Amino acid sequence: MEQLLSQIRSCTHCKEHLPLGSRPIVAAHPESKIAIIGQAPGTKVHQTGIPWDDPSGRQLRNWLGVSDGQFYDDRLFALVPMGFCYPGKGKSGDLPPRPECAPQWHAPLMDQMPNLKLTILIGQYAQKHYLGDGMKNNLTETVKNYRELLPHYFVLPHPSPRNRFWLSKNPWFEEEVLPELRKRVLSSLTP
Template structure:
């Protein structure tokens, strides 16, 4: 697994499209129980090289009910975004994840992590790839029907501060889904 991670961290497959250059950010271990699949790192994460080392990560850890120590313990939680490098800035936030990463690396990574019991799909890009036509007509309905994807997957909106409007508009998420999410996390990592 270590050799594969090193190969991926040297990947330059989409270098020409990356404004800050390639810096693949991911984490995993053959013993990982939970896998988080989000969009792509932002500028702060690109700078530090630490997955979810930003406000979105703080919110995600709060939703999970875990400490930083638990979150960054690769034997418990693996990180495999849809795009491993910062994709650049768009009109209303970061650009979508580069399309090359997931087809190139996801399957070979998953083969190296046979103990994954729960995959957390954050946002529309991971949900589209992993749920396909099983997902609902939009992200809100997919998240509202999170039980339909259990026990293999747990679906979430992106925990970005930019999603405050969505969270305010959908209070059921924090009231109903987050407590169930925390229980699910605890069940898998104790």
């Protein structure tokens, strides 16, 4: 695992497409219990090198019902983005994750985490990659039908503050989905 993580962290495969250069961000351990598959680091995470070290990460930890200490314990959580480096700014937020990362690195990384009990897929890029035809017409429908993907996958919208409108338009998410998410996270972390 350490060798693989070292290879990922030193990857420069798509550096010519990255406005801030390559700085792959990943956290994983052979004992990880939950894998969180996100999109790609933002500028703050690129600067600090700490996954989910931003407002989206704080919201995610709140959704999961875990402390910072739990979240950043790689024996509990593997933090694996679809694109390991900051992809750049687009018209309405960051660009999509670079398409090279997941096909190159995800399968070897997941293969080295035999103790995973739950994989949380955040946002449409992770859901399209992992669910393929199992994804519904859109992210809202996929999240609404999250039970169909249990016990292996749990699907979530991105916890970005920009998604406040989506959250206010879909109150069922906080009422129904988050309690079940916290229950699944707790049971996955309990020995």
